[in-house]
Amino acid sequence: ILIALAVANREPIAFTLDPFNPGNPALTLKLPLFVFLFLALAIGMIVGSMATWVKQGRYRKLARQRGVEAENLRQAVSRAPQAAQAPQGQALPKPTA
Numbered sequence: 746i747l748i749a750l751a752v753a754n755r756e757p758i759a760f761t762l763d764p765f766n767p768g769n770p771a772l773t774l775k776l777p778l779f780v781f782l783f784l785a786l787a788i789g790m791i792v793g794s795m796a797t798w799v800k801q802g803r804y805r806k807l808a809r810q811r812g813v814e815a816e817n818l819r820q821a822v823s824r825a826p827q828a829a830q831a832p833q834g835q836a837l838p839k840p841t842a
Contacts, residue, residue, distance in 0.1 A: 747786065751779030 755777050763772040 747782060750782055754778035754782070 757775045758778050758781070759767075760774045760776065760781060761767045761769070761772060762774075763769045767773075
């Protein structure tokens, strides 16, 4: 849809950043409308990505904490003496087909 709008709207338009003096050439951009459409899309994607990243910060923090806890548990288990582990019995025989 954006490509079709870009093809249909190639004429330059004036985009003014000064609401009190719209004719001010220092704060007026004359570009094709599709440029403004693509800029709006890009800015929307960036702002949306940043909002998502900020909102999911607590989940990333929780994942980091759980990763540290899991690593500590792995190290504690690997340091445990071999005698403290449960004795292993004989293995069951392989089934024959």
